[in-house]
Amino acid sequence: MISANDFIPSKYTHSVESGFFQWSAPSNIALVKYWGKKDNQIPANPSVSFTLNNCKTITKLAFAKKNISTALNVTANNFSFDLLFEGQPKEDFKPKIQKFLERIEIYLPFLKDYHFTIDTENTFPHSSGIASSASGMAALAMNLMSLEKALNPEMTEDYFYQKASLLARLGSGSACRSVKGQVVVWGNHANISESSDLFGVEFPRAIHANFTNFQDTILLVDKGEKQVSSTLGHDLMHNHPFAERRFAQAHENLNQLIAIFESGNLDEFIKIVESEALTLHAMMMTSMPYFILMKPNTLEIINAIWKFRNETKIPVCFTLDAGANVHVLYPENVSEKVLQFIQNELVGYCQNGQYICDKIGNGAVLI
Numbered sequence: 001m002i003s004a005n006d007f008i009p010s011k012y013t014h015s016v017e018s019g020f021f022q023w024s025a026p027s028n029i030a031l032v033k034y035w036g037k038k039d040n041q042i043p044a045n046p047s048v049s050f051t052l053n054n055c056k057t058i059t060k061l062a063f064a065k066k067n068i069s070t071a072l073n074v075t076a077n078n079f080s081f082d083l084l085f086e087g088q089p090k091e092d093f094k095p096k097i098q099k100f101l102e103r104i105e106i107y108l109p110f111l112k113d114y115h116f117t118i119d120t121e122n123t124f125p126h127s128s129g130i131a132s133s134a135s136g137m138a139a140l141a142m143n144l145m146s147l148e149k150a151l152n153p154e155m156t157e158d159y160f161y162q163k164a165s166l167l168a169r170l171g172s173g174s175a176c177r178s179v180k181g182q183v184v185v186w187g188n189h190a191n192i193s194e195s196s197d198l199f200g201v202e203f204p205r206a207i208h209a210n211f212t213n214f215q216d217t218i219l220l221v222d223k224g225e226k227q228v229s230s231t232l233g234h235d236l237m238h239n240h241p242f243a244e245r246r247f248a249q250a251h252e253n254l255n256q257l258i259a260i261f262e263s264g265n266l267d268e269f270i271k272i273v274e275s276e277a278l279t280l281h282a283m284m285m286t287s288m289p290y291f292i293l294m295k296p297n298t299l300e301i302i303n304a305i306w307k308f309r310n311e312t313k314i315p316v317c318f319t320l321d322a323g324a325n326v327h328v329l330y331p332e333n334v335s336e337k338v339l340q341f342i343q344n345e346l347v348g349y350c351q352n353g354q355y356i357c358d359k360i361g362n363g364a365v366l367i
């Protein structure tokens with residue numbers, strides 16, 4: 001079994017003075033939710049997600065060896081980086097990056113040798129409830145791995161992607177599912193031998209054509225800052241009265257999804273996905289302190305989807321993240337009808353009528 005120590009490099013064969021890389025990494029939407037973690041961002045239960053295509057972060061990482069960049073006024077024993085968001089310095093993002101670099105330094109011992117300029121932008125609104133930490137941490141991890149590959153060109157592709165996912169995980173758990181593949185599993189599961197708590201893996205079996213180009217239309221119900229940070233949310237699962245049962249349920253639901261991905265049974269898919277979304281929120285409603293992250297319009301949308309599905313038999317369903325926005329999931333062949341329904345009946349529940357059309361995608365890309 002692969003252990004975290006396998007990702008601690010012994011020595012590098014090459015040296016690199018300066019340069020830059022640029023990667024884009026997508027957001028992802030969990031079908032079986034990760035909620036609750038152990039030390040070191042080890043998940044309390046396995047999760048599985050669809051990788052998105054349009055909602056992404058694009059990050060350019062420029063690097064210069066400190067000894068040749070005396071003009072940069074850097075201290076040898078500290079991380080040295082500038083952070084730009086949409087081209088402007090963004091001081092309030094820096095503590096998160098600092099913490100990330102501290103956590104991953106053991107895996108990338110060259111980090112303090114360089115001054116970095118991290119220039120990042122999203123294709124979707126920041127703090128819209130769309131996981132910008134997932135795409136952001138994944139994009140940064142990919143760039144850092146490109147630099148490590150330049151220092152050690154022998155590295156295999158498997159190592160590159162596994163380690164990129166491991167690093168992303170240390171930035172934000174769900175980010176490890178934004179690296180590679182359309183359907184990504186993270187966390188040990190008895191029936192997926194490749195699965196790991198350390199990094200996300202591409203779902204290792206064939207997936208039924210019903211899921212090809214699966215659509216995700218994200219309805220922006222409330223674009224405000226998150227009421228509960230995911231760090232606090234995960235913490236609430238410690239001493240939660242239903243935690244152990246919930247963790248066991250996630251294993252069972254992932255097991256059922258394995259069969260559903262093969263059979264293409266959309267009715268069964270809908271049951272698992274909607275139940276997972278409501279369970280995630282139920283965990284928050286039954287923790288101490290307790291939270292309601294849905295808004296009245298979230299419930300209006302859910303009820304409208306159920307009514308539409310009942311009346312039309314079109315296999316459309318919803319899922320939720322730790323917020324009020326609704327992800328509407330449906331197969332490509334019913335897109336036209338579902339988009340019509342969204343425009344006619346759901347847009348009125350969105351803040352400023354805003355929604356984002358996305359679909360299943362392939363993961364991070366070097367630009």
Ligand code: PMV
Nearest residue numbers: 030033034172173174230322
């Ligand atoms: O990656 P984090 O720590 O922000 O946690 C995200 C958790 C959920 O989005 C609610 C569920 C998931 O599996 O993505």
